[in-house]
Amino acid sequence: MSFITADRIHDGHKWLPLGTVLEVADDGTIIAFHSDVKDGVIFYEGVLTPGFIxxxxxxxxxxxxxxxxxxxGLIPFLQSIPKYRNDYSEEQKKEARHKGYEELLKNGVVAVGDIANVTDTIDVRGLDKLHVHSFVEAIGFAENPEKQFARSADVYAAFAAQAAGSKKLRQSIVPHAPYSVSFRLFxxxxxxxxxxxxxxxNQESRAEDEYYLLKKGPVQSLLHGMNIDDDFFQPSGKTSLQTYLEWLSPTHPFIFIHNTYTSLTDIQLAKAYLQDVYWCFCPNANLYIENALPDVDMFVREHAKxxxxxxxxxxxxxxxxxxxxYTIKQHYPHIDWETLITWGTYNGACALQLADVAGSLQAGAQPGILQLGGIDSNEQPTVKRLF
Ligand SMILES: [Zn+2]
Structure with a gap:
């Protein structure tokens, strides 16, 4: 067991009072919080936080x-993935997958929401060092989607069988994106x-809404380029999000990914219609693919999670x-680190329905404990996993 403290400690929700000391068991379980331990306290420079999600x-x-x-741009990116994804041996894919998993661990991640189209990730799920929620993607834009759904159901069944023996594994079947999933598949x-x-x-490119509003533009070219007959599709005259939400029950908890072109009305309607909504930003991917970012300030003003x-x-x-x-901080410098760390820890845990075991420093839990360095400097901050 050890007593540890730092310049500042963020418990996943907020900064703790200066001088707070954590009592931690050797396996990383948090035993208690103290304000008055004087001897034998290990001091870490920088910031302590729970593990990232x-x-x-x-x-x-x-x-x-x-x-x-x-x-x-998104459309050429999407065309590249199926074109090149199978140009590798199983051994090459496996090696890269395991390297990616190790990179998550090294960077302080304790839980991951991981998209899966196939069962390749069964091996890394089995390592059992991370909480993994596998989102099994259903994908297909066709009038008769039974075959497409059956493929996803098979992947889901393999993951569910594996999860039966683990406390860290979960899975659900989810739609890939509004432009790649038909009404019937939804x-x-x-x-x-x-x-x-x-x-x-969700709304990763402007073309997605253009297709739902007007049934034209780059998404239609993408579908036609893949020989997909979209005659059955009727434009709704509304944004993608406002359309497909009516095709799903509001009882689902939701994580909307990217949201680069999401509007104020979209946010407000989702909040009104759904019980549990999280908005997930992947800014480095947005810059990589589209060189655009979501209007993060708008989400903050709306108190979106x-x-x-x-x-x-x-x-x-x-x-x-x-x-x-750090990328969000560079583009939105007025958003403070107290808020950003909450997004990367507690909010992520809530989004993945793991708040009881991860995302916050709480007595009895084993959420991982990280040491962050240099968050107040102008350089890329560092992360080290202590527990
Ligand atoms: Zn993605």
Whole structure:
């Protein structure tokens, strides 16, 4: 057991009073908080926080690091992924996946929301060092989506069988994105489990709303380029989010990913319609793909609940929650670190339904404890995992 303190301690919600000392068991379980321990206290420079939560990742794409050039825009990026993703041996993919997993651990991540189209990540899930919620993506824009859904259901079943023996593994079937999932496939996802945690790539490009509003533009070109017949699709005259929300039950907890082009009305309608909404920003991926960022200030003004993710190594240089927070800080310097750390810890844990075990320093829990250095400097801050 040890007594530790630092210049400042953030418990996942807020800064703790200066001089607070944590009593921690050797396995990282927090025993108690003290304000009066004088001897034998280990002092760390910088900031102590709970372990980070990466709410959006694609470990199965780790082998695609550096393959797609930067700032092509979303549509060319999306065309590159299926084109190159299978140009690798199983051994190469496995090695990259494990490296990505180790990178998450090294960067202080304790839980990850991980997108899966196939069962490749069963091996890293089995390492059991991270909490993993696998979001099994259903993808398909067709009138008859039974086959597409069956494929996702098979992947889901394999993950569910594995999770039966673990406290750290969960999974749900989710829609990939509004432009890649038909109305009927949305309904099948909804019917599968109306309480399931949903994550969806949302409003990542302007073209997505253009397709829903007017049925034209780059998304339609993308579909036609893939020989997808979209005759059945009727534009709703509303944004994508305002359209597909009506196709899903409000009983689902939601994590909207990216939100680069989300409007004030979208935020307000989601809040009014849904019971549990988190908005996940992946700023480094947004800069990589579109060179654009969401209007973070608007979300703050609306008291929207924000968490962060890294997206995949196909659209990022690293898998680091701290690097994402630092990018937000660089573009929105008035957002304080107290808020940013909450986004990277407690809010992410709530979004992944893990707040009882991760995301905050609480007695009896084992949330991981990180030491952050240099958050008040103008350089990229550092993270070291203490427990
Ligand atoms: Zn993604």
């Amino acid at each position: 990466n709410a959006h990742c694609h470990l199965e794409l780790s082998h695609m690091k550096g393959v797609v050039p930067e700032q092509t 309904r099948m996802i909804d019917d599968h489990d109306k309480q399931a945690l949903i994550s969806i790539h 924000v968490c962060v993710g890294t997206d995949s190594l196909a659209s990022n240089h690293q898998l680091s929650v701290l690097a994402e927070l």
